[in-house]
Amino acid sequence: MHDQVGLAVFPFPAIVAQEELKLALLLVLVNPAIGGVLLQGPYGVGKTTAVRSLLDLLPPVEQPVCERGCRADDPAGQCADCRERVSKGQALTLVASVRLIELPLTARIEDVVGGVNERVALEQRRVLLEPGVLATAHNNLLYVDEVNLLDPPVVDAILDAAAQGRTFVRRGPMVRLFPSRxxxxxxxxxxxxxxxxxxxxxxxxxxxxxxxxxxxxRLAAARHVRAFSADPEAFRARFDVQTAALARLVAAARTALPAINPTTAAEETAIALVDALQIPSHRAEITMLEAARAHAALAARDVAEVADIEAVALLTLRQRHSPALAAAAERVGVEDAALRQVMNVLLPS
Known part of the structure; x- marks a missing residue:
């Protein structure tokens, strides 16, 4: 696991063009219920740079003091140091900057979900279930590069935690629950x-x-990269005002989001699009409406309108149509029609 802390990141407003990329990243910052974002493309086009630049746009959050993620509401899972902190009346959390947790390709399922602390098991002869990367990522950003090359169980665990907001670590009858939002x-x-x-x-x-x-x-992008490489802090200072304004926009949108609902017209438009494209998943319209809410929040509107659906439709609908599933559904429909015809003859009502 790579934790991007204290490194000078490329300013988000300095990213040239790539408007769809920037919009998608802002939407998931405002509304994680969208389900995350998948960036696809060749090497060297700025995917990782853009992701790291998000660290400037988020306010500080509550972070655990202990690297094991010990919590006050889970005394049984506390390490010796944290038990001592609690006995002295000290807090187990502090307010700190959001972190970017980068998952390496070599990550095992135990690293990601969590498992038994082997040192404690050997030295103290007791089972202590420790958190994995998913618990460490709580309240932070989790970046999974080359996600298509990870072991399937690892990807499944990540997506389950992202959807549920929690991670279970199990060993026999023992279970520990960690927040993983x-x-x-x-x-x-x-x-x-x-x-x-x-x-x-x-x-x-x-x-x-x-x-x-x-x-x-393209020339402007190359010049920005050169200037940042030569003097990161001086380059970042050129964009301080824009970065701060964007951070305020994201914070305001996150605050406003819970009160924003889609209009009936927006809901009907989303479902009509999914229907017309023969997308075999309810997740498509659910995601589109969540993204539309985030888009409306960024635009400082009280409701998500059809215009917000239009703004996020490509992001949410591409790569969802399945010709194989559409053909299978058509075959089932043809077969059902033939079955009903026979049933109407032999089983008259």
């Missing part, structure tokens, strides 16, 4: 292999990140 961002290069359809379906937003096409913008 985080913003999930995955990325992949399609040249290296596809993502299973059932995994793809659970990523709320899908973005194709390619090289910038327009030459002036």
């Amino acid at each position: 985080f913003v999930l961002i995955g990325s992949m290069n399609p040249e290296e292999g596809r993502l299973r359809p059932q995994i793809m379906d659970r990523f709320g937003l899908r973005v194709w990140v390619g090289p910038v096409a327009e030459r002036p913008a």
Whole structure:
């Protein structure tokens, strides 16, 4: 696990072009219920740079003091140091900056979900269930690069935690529950292999990140990278005002989000789009409406309108249509019609 703490990150407002990428990232910051975002594209187009730049846009959050994630409401799971802190009346959390947790390709399921502390088991002859990366990612950003190359059980565990907001660590009859609410961002290069359809379906937003096409913008991007490499702090200072304004926008949108609902017209439009595209998943319209709520919040509107649906439709609907499933559904329909015809003859009502 790589934890991006204390590193100078490229300013989000300095990212040239890539408007869809920036919009998708802002939407999941505002509303993690969207289900995360999957960034697809070749190497060297700024996917990881954009993800790391999000650290400037989020307010400080409550973080555990202990690297094991010990909690005051779970005395049995506390380490010796944290039990001593509690006995002295000290808090087990502090307010700190949001962290970016990067999951390496070598991560095992035990690393991700959690497991038995082997040192405690050997030295103290007792079982202590420790949190994994998913618990560490609580209240933070979890970035899974090359998600298509991870072991399937690892990806399943990540997506389950993202959907449920919690992680269970089990060993025999023992179970510990850890909160795991985080913003999930995955990325992949399609040249290296596809993502299973059932995994793809659970990523709320899908973005194709390619090289910038327009030459002036491409030149501006190259100059920004060169300036940042030469003097990161001086370059960041050029965008301080814009970064601060964007951080305030995100904070205001997150605060406003719970009160924002889609209009009936927006709901009907979302379902009509999914219907017309023959997308065989209710998750499509649910995700679209959650993204529309976030879009309305960023625009400082009280309701999500049809215009918000239009703004997020491509992000939420691409790569969801399945010709194989559509053909299977059609075959079932034809067979059902034939069955009903026979039943009407032999089983008259």
